[in-house]
Structures are given as C-alpha cells and as structure tokens.
Amino acid sequence: MNFLAHLLLAGNNRYSIIGNFIADHVKGSAIDLYNEQIRKGIRFHRSVDEFTDSNDIVKEAVLSLRPQFHKYAGVVVDMYYDHFLAKDWVKYSTEPLEDFTARIFDVLRSSYDILPQRSRYMLPYMIADNWLLNYRNFEGLNQALTGISKRTTFESGLENAVDHLKAHYEIYQVSFIEFFPQLRSFAQNLH
Numbered sequence: 001m002n003f004l005a006h007l008l009l010a011g012n013n014r015y016s017i018i019g020n021f022i023a024d025h026v027k028g029s030a031i032d033l034y035n036e037q038i039r040k041g042i043r044f045h046r047s048v049d050e051f052t053d054s055n056d057i058v059k060e061a062v063l064s065l066r067p068q069f070h071k072y073a074g075v076v077v078d079m080y081y082d083h084f085l086a087k088d089w090v091k092y093s094t095e096p097l098e099d100f101t102a103r104i105f106d107v108l109r110s111s112y113d114i115l116p117q118r119s120r121y122m123l124p125y126m127i128a129d130n131w132l133l134n135y136r137n138f139e140g141l142n143q144a145l146t147g148i149s150k151r152t153t154f155e156s157g158l159e160n161a162v163d164h165l166k167a168h169y170e171i172y173q174v175s176f177i178e179f180f181p182q183l184r185s186f187a188q189n190l191h
Contacts, residue, residue: 002078004085004132005180006045007104008093009187014107016041018115021108025116034114044190051186052078057179061172068164072156077172079135079145080165084176086136092180101132138162 003021010020019034019041031039052058058077065073089097105127112120125147126132134140142162149158165172 002082002135003126004082004135005078005183006048007132008085008100009048009184010041010044011191013037013041014111016044017104017107018111019043020045022116022119025118030116038114044187047190048183048187052179052183055179055182057175057182061175064171065164069157069161071154072152072158075148075156076145076158076161076164077175079141079161080172081176081180082135083141083165084173085180086133089136092184097133097136101130104132138166141165 006020006023007017010016015035015037019038022038023042023045026034026042031042034042053074061077061080062073065076069076085092086097089100093100095103108115108123109127112123115123129140129143131140131144135144142159145158145161149156152158
C-alpha cells in the first residue's frame with residue numbers, strides 16, 4: 001500500500017501516523033532512535049506491507065503489470081490502490097478526505113525535526129502538491145507517478161502508468177475492492 005492507505009490504517013494516534021509515514025525511510029538499527037509508540041507504527045507499516053505483498057489478489061495485480069513496469073509493478077499497484085481509496089473515500093472513512101489530509105499534514109509538520117532526512121525532504125512536496133488528496137484524480141496520480149519515475153535508477157515506465165490504468169480501470173478497481181476489506185481486517189487485528 002502507498003501513503004494514503006498506510007495513514008488511514010494507522011488510526012488517530014499521532015505516533016502511529018509518524019511511524020507509518022517514516023517506515024520506508026528507517027533502516028536497520030535506526031528504528032532505535034524513536035520512542036516505542038513510533039517504533040510500533042513502523043512495525044505496523046511493515047506488517048501491512050508483508051500482508052499486502054503476500055496476498056493472492058495483490059500478487060495477481062502485480063503479475064499483470066510486470067511486463068510493462070517490471071520491478072516497479074508493485075509500486076504501480078500501490079498507487080492504483082491509493083487512487084481507488086481516495087476516489088471512493090466516503091466508503092472507507094467518515095472523516096472527509098480534505099480534513100483527513102489536513103490533519104495528517106499537521107501531525108507530520110509538527111514532527112518535522114524527528115523525521116528521517118528522506119522523509120523531511122519529501123514532506124514539503126507532498127504537502128504543496130497535496131498528494132494524498134490528489135491521488136483521487138488522474139492528474140494528481142500521474143504527477144506522483146511521474147515524480148517517482150524521475151527518481152528511479154532503472155527505466156520504470158511509471159510515467160505511462162495512468163494510461164495503463166485508464167485502459168484497464170475496472171480490472172484494478174475490482175482488485176482493490178476485493179483486497180482492501182481483507183487488509184482493513186488484518187490491520188484492525190494488529191491494533
């Protein structure tokens with residue numbers, strides 16, 4: 001899952017939000033730099049990733065994207081799923097998406113000094129372009145994917161991922177609709 005799903009599943013605890021946000025940027029023993037509540041959020045994020053990566057529905061979606069996006073197929077699935085989550089947000093949360101994103105950004109801004117360097121670098125761009133909110137439309141999704149493609153070491157094709165989504169929209173939407181309730185149930189059992 002990508003940022004939006006992780007942050008929704010994190011719940012309302014500010015430390016869980018921080019841990020879920022920084023998890024991919026905390027390597028090895030660097031986890032010990034954080035308090036136990038943030039470490040719990042990091043571990044939660046990693047458990048969600050493990051569940052997602054081992055799920056048959058997700059594996060099938062990744063496999064379908066591998067010919068075009070190769071090693072970045074999993075990234076594409078994550079972004080597609082965040083698109084569907086944002087687009088149909090009212091099905092998954094009673095808090096309006098605009099309010100949710102503002103609250104999340106407030107938490108992260110107020111914790112800026114403790115974020116890892118990569119998270120600190122990314123956060124201002126994330127806020128300025130309101131990634132979490134703009135995943136819901138093709139333009140915002142494309143902007144995020146194109147940004148990632150510029151930072152990849154290898155040819156990724158991510159700048160073409162929205163066109164692929166448009167051509168196969170229903171397939172990936174059904175995949176998300178089938179998978180996300182399983183993920184929510186798993187995440188609720190972790191809390």
